[in-house]
Amino acid sequence: MANLKYRILLIVGLFAASVWALFPRTVVERVKRDGVFVYDTVRRVPLKRGLDLQGGMHLTLEVDESKQAVVDKSEALDRALKVVRQRIDEFGVSEPVVQKAGNERIIVELPGIDDAERAQDVVQKSAFLEFQITDKTQAFEKVMPRFDEIARNAGLSAASEAKTSGDTTKKVGVTSLLTQQSDSAKDSTGKAVATTGADSGAATPAAVAGGLFSTNVQAGQIPGQYIVPEAAYAAIERALSLPAMQDAMPPGKVMRWGVDSLVSGTQRFFALYVLDSRPIITGDVLTDARPSTDPVEGNVVQFTLNNEGARRFKVETGKHVKDNMAIVLDQRVVTAPVLNSAIGRNGQITLGGGTLQSAQDLALVLRAGALPVPLKVAEVRSIGASLGADSINKGAIALVTAFLLIVVILIGYYRFSGMLAVAALLLFLVYTLAVLAGFNAVLTLPGLAGFVLSIGIAVDANVLIFERIREELDHGKSNRLAIDEGFRHALSAIIDTSATTIFSGMVLYQFGTGPVRGFAVTLIAGLVASLFTALFVSKTFFMIWLSRTRGNQTLSI
Amino acid sequence: MLRIFHNTKYEFVKHWRIAAGITVAFIVAGLVTFGITGGVNYSIEFTGGTLMQVQFKQAPDVAVVRSTLDKAGITGSEIQQFGSATEYTIRARDEKQVEEQAAGAEGISKKIASALDQQFGAGNVTFVRTEAVGPKVGSELRSGALTAMLLASLITLGYLAFRFDWRFGAAAVLSTAHDILVTFAFIKMFDIEVSLTVVAAILTLLGYSANDTIIIFDRVREDLKKRAKGESLSAVLDRAINETLPRSVMTHATTLASTLALLVIAGGVIRPFAWVMAFGVFVATFSSIYVAGPLLIWIESKYPRTTSDSTSRAVNAGNDNSGDTRPRKSERLATR
Numbered sequence: 001m002a003n004l005k006y007r008i009l010l011i012v013g014l015f016a017a018s019v020w021a022l023f024p025r026t027v028v029e030r031v032k033r034d035g036v037f038v039y040d041t042v043r044r045v046p047l048k049r050g051l052d053l054q055g056g057m058h059l060t061l062e063v064d065e066s067k068q069a070v071v072d073k074s075e076a077l078d079r080a081l082k083v084v085r086q087r088i089d090e091f092g093v094s095e096p097v098v099q100k101a102g103n104e105r106i107i108v109e110l111p112g113i114d115d116a117e118r119a120q121d122v123v124q125k126s127a128f129l130e131f132q133i134t135d136k137t138q139a140f141e142k143v144m145p146r147f148d149e150i151a152r153n154a155g156l157s158a159a160s161e162a163k164t165s166g167d168t169t170k171k172v173g174v175t176s177l178l179t180q181q182s183d184s185a186k187d188s189t190g191k192a193v194a195t196t197g198a199d200s201g202a203a204t205p206a207a208v209a210g211g212l213f214s215t216n217v218q219a220g221q222i223p224g225q226y227i228v229p230e231a232a233y234a235a236i237e238r239a240l241s242l243p244a245m246q247d248a249m250p251p252g253k254v255m256r257w258g259v260d261s262l263v264s265g266t267q268r269f270f271a272l273y274v275l276d277s278r279p280i281i282t283g284d285v286l287t288d289a290r291p292s293t294d295p296v297e298g299n300v301v302q303f304t305l306n307n308e309g310a311r312r313f314k315v316e317t318g319k320h321v322k323d324n325m326a327i328v329l330d331q332r333v334v335t336a337p338v339l340n341s342a343i344g345r346n347g348q349i350t351l352g353g354g355t356l357q358s359a360q361d362l363a364l365v366l367r368a369g370a371l372p373v374p375l376k377v378a379e380v381r382s383i384g385a386s387l388g389a390d391s392i393n394k395g396a397i398a399l400v401t402a403f404l405l406i407v408v409i410l411i412g413y414y415r416f417s418g419m420l421a422v423a424a425l426l427l428f429l430v431y432t433l434a435v436l437a438g439f440n441a442v443l444t445l446p447g448l449a450g451f452v453l454s455i456g457i458a459v460d461a462n463v464l465i466f467e468r469i470r471e472e473l474d475h476g477k478s479n480r481l482a483i484d485e486g487f488r489h490a491l492s493a494i495i496d497t498s499a500t501t502i503f504s505g506m507v508l509y510q511f512g513t514g515p516v517r518g519f520a521v522t523l524i525a526g527l528v529a530s531l532f533t534a535l536f537v538s539k540t541f542f543m544i545w546l547s548r549t550r551g552n553q554t555l556s557i
Numbered sequence: 558m559l560r561i562f563h564n565t566k567y568e569f570v571k572h573w574r575i576a577a578g579i580t581v582a583f584i585v586a587g588l589v590t591f592g593i594t595g596g597v598n599y600s601i602e603f604t605g606g607t608l609m610q611v612q613f614k615q616a617p618d619v620a621v622v623r624s625t626l627d628k629a630g631i632t633g634s635e636i637q638q639f640g641s642a643t644e645y646t647i648r649a650r651d652e653k654q655v656e657e658q659a660a661g662a663e664g665i666s667k668k669i670a671s672a673l674d675q676q677f678g679a680g681n682v683t684f685v686r687t688e689a690v691g692p693k694v695g696s697e698l699r700s701g702a703l704t705a706m707l708l709a710s711l712i713t714l715g716y717l718a719f720r721f722d723w724r725f726g727a728a729a730v731l732s733t734a735h736d737i738l739v740t741f742a743f744i745k746m747f748d749i750e751v752s753l754t755v756v757a758a759i760l761t762l763l764g765y766s767a768n769d770t771i772i773i774f775d776r777v778r779e780d781l782k783k784r785a786k787g788e789s790l791s792a793v794l795d796r797a798i799n800e801t802l803p804r805s806v807m808t809h810a811t812t813l814a815s816t817l818a819l820l821v822i823a824g825g826v827i828r829p830f831a832w833v834m835a836f837g838v839f840v841a842t843f844s845s846i847y848v849a850g851p852l853l854i855w856i857e858s859k860y861p862r863t864t865s866d867s868t869s870r871a872v873n874a875g876n877d878n879s880g881d882t883r884p885r886k887s888e889r890l891a892t893r
Contacts, residue, residue: 052826064660116687117667376660376661376662377661377662377663377689377691378690378691378693378694379662379689379691379694380663380687381686381688381689382684382686382687383686383687384683384684384686390824391824394822394823394824395823395824397823398818398821399818401818402814402818405814405815405818406814409810409814410811412559413559413807445826446830449819449827449830449831452818452819453761453812453815453816453834455811455815456813457765459811460808460811460812463804464808467801467804470560471800492775493772493775496720496771496772496775497768497771497772499716500763500764501761501765502764503712503713503716503764504713504760505761505764507712508760510705511702511708512705513753515753515754516754
């Protein structure tokens with residue numbers, strides 16, 4: 001009898017522990033309040049839901065080597081991981097996951113994200129910031145014939161030939177564009193520069209030899225800025241990426257495209273800048289960056305430099321007063337204001353027509369620092385929160401339905417013993433969930449399916465035992481003996497059953513990704529719990545019954 | 558007490574030819590559809606490509622959706638209704654599109670989103686689910702799934718070999734392999750999309766099917782100890798199958814209850830998984846009776862036991878035995 005007492009104590013104790021493990025508790029986590037993520041206390045059941053159940057985004061990133069091979073990928077990835085992690089932390093997501101997978105990839109999981117595109121941008125942006133003075137020596141004009149020749153040799157003029165007839169209108173377009181769009185020039189002097197720029201643009205004998213560059217590229221409103229119509233953009237971009245072009249580049253200069261295209265009438269234009277290849281400073285001397293709204297400039301990002309950066313910035317900008325300084329982000333010119341005086345520790349980046357959110361995001365990525373290597377997306381999954389909630393509902397209904405069906409089958413067929421089995425099954429559910437909570441496992445949609453399935457499999461153990469008990473009773477054995485024998489004979493089959501399925505589950509866990517791992521985990525947790533409930537809990541129930549009836553009554557099985 | 562299939566004396570083993578005919582026909586039919594339509598219907602995870610589940614405000618004209626996508630350069634996409642009339646899935650996985658995703662997996666999905674937004678108006682389309690998988694990840698997942706299946710098979714095989722003597726083990730392994738093969742045929746014939754979740758179902762079946770066979774073989778092993786003089790192996794097998802029949806039926810019923818609940822209620826994403834499970838559970842029960850048993854008899858007839866060696870192992874390997882390792886006379890198998 002002492003034995004029975006300990007058994008009951010163990011079952012009740014485990015049940016209490018399970019309930020405690022599953023009890024809704026107060027945790028501090030990031031939650032969304034009125035569209036903003038804040039830290040707050042939440043009461044919830046400590047079961048983690050996977051992305052497919054709560055909605056969110058899963059990103060797999062890998063090093064982009066399309067432009068440049070990376071020597072030590074693993075090391076570069078480690079550094080990138082730190083940057084990505086810092087960006088995500090500041091981006092504000094509840095319980096994000098940022099981790100390295102193997103030596104090749106970074107996995108980012110952002111639960112509850114509804115603007116997937118924006119999130120991806122924040123993660124992926126290289127955020128390499130450079131400040132470069134624009135060219136004012138007309139270096140481009142000098143090399144243009146050479147450029148044309150290279151383009152012609154590469155057969156890259158065709159795209160623009162057809163457009164030559166429209167050249168006059170195009171020029172008009174550019175001129176009007178220059179007077180309208182002066183936001184790249186920083187202040188009143190910018191206007192003056194713009195007008196001169198336009199004059200020289202009109203004066204340039206554009207279509208001399210019909211070359212790709214001389215036909216399509218026109219000087220813009222500020223020194224070192226050139227305007228390219230949309231029709232020729234692709235051809236020119238291709239031409240500029242030719243290896244021969246690199247040798248023909250004016251010495252000490254680089255060419256960069258502007259971030260935005262400019263629209264004038266029906267035409268779209270792209271800005272091409274010629275810049276000093278040596279940057280005054282780069283983003284690594286930034287100590288802080290904050291978004292802000294300026295009544296004149298619109299949305300801006302204000303930045304602060306460290307001591308050394310500030311000193312260098314002051315000296316260099318002092319040398320270039322009245323020149324234009326291009327602010328280049330990821331090799332694209334964001335803006336190129338005129339320097340009115342030397343700039344020291346603090347500066348700002350004007351975003352033209354950018355939204356406050358884009359200013360916030362830019363400030364965020366600048367603060368977190370540049371990615372040491374470019375990253376590309378190898379895999380992305382995003383699931384809307386409503387679909388996730390729908391999945392939970394359906395999964396829960398399926399679970400309850402399966403459970404009820406099984407209850408009907410068990411009680412209908414095994415009567416009293418069936419009720420014992422159902423009680424054991426209820427304990428099984430609680431134990432399994434507790435194991436999942438205890439191991440901090442993530443519940444996914446396939447995981448829910450695995451859970452439903454494991455109920456069916458858990459019952460198998462009980463069925464095996466009951467059928468065996470029936471047979472033993474048929475052989476005329478007493479209740480006590482039949483129950484003993486039933487459990488003893490069913491034991492090996494139950495262990496085999498669990499073992500084979502657990503092996504499959506472990507393999508699945510090893511090779512599966514997120515959702516399928518959830519399946520493997522619930523399946524394994526379910527099988528372990530079912531071993532305990534079938535072999536230990538059910539037996540204890542029978543022992544209680546035996547001690548109550550002293551085995552004299554007929555066993556209803 | 559309520560009893561089903563109690564004290565039955567069906568002669569299962571006798572009908573092995575019919576059973577073999579049915580399953581071979583099924584497998585062949587699967588192979589033929591494989592030959593005709595070619596390839597398995599892999600999900601985006603394995604092929605690479607883009608899947609988008611789109612919810613429209615009003616039921617859209619599929620032709621318009623298609624032409625919109627074509628105009629955006631997403632040709633050859635598969636557009637299917639998913640659940641309600643306003644919900645569709647779009648799969649873009651042309652070679653060209655998959656290739657394009659090598660540079661960045663999100664490219665195609667962005668194109669689809671902006672094209673549909675433009676056509677139907679930004680507020681009228683919601684993208685509830687997006688999966689974009691680059692070709693490299695896809696091929697890795699494919700080989701990962703294959704490795705997983707092989708590894709799980711090997712482990713199950715090893716376990717069976719360890720638990721039974723080799724004749725039982727071989728019969729169990731072959732019967733389990735048969736189940737997987739038939740399930741593949743089913744997947745192919747009903748054109749079920751093979752995703753990681755379906756692979757998970759197949760691996761679960763591997764365990765389930767092996768265990769169904771184990772339970773019957775366990776009983777065969779036990780009954781061999783008690784067999785009367787001159788009783789043939791097939792008679793012992795029939796007896797064991799009949800004795801475990803109520804259990805087989807009951808377990809099948811409860812597992813089926815679970816899988817049917819998933820199939821009917823749990824929604825479209827989990828449905829392929831539920832189909833494969835429901836079918837597989839049925840096949841596992843069938844094969845543990847009609848395939849594993851006859852195979853065992855066939856193996857025993859090819860490689861008869863000598864009285865001294867493996868009999869005792871076959872009989873005593875299980876831990877349900879009393880610990881007596883000396884084979885008694887009645888336990889020995891007559892050489893057939």
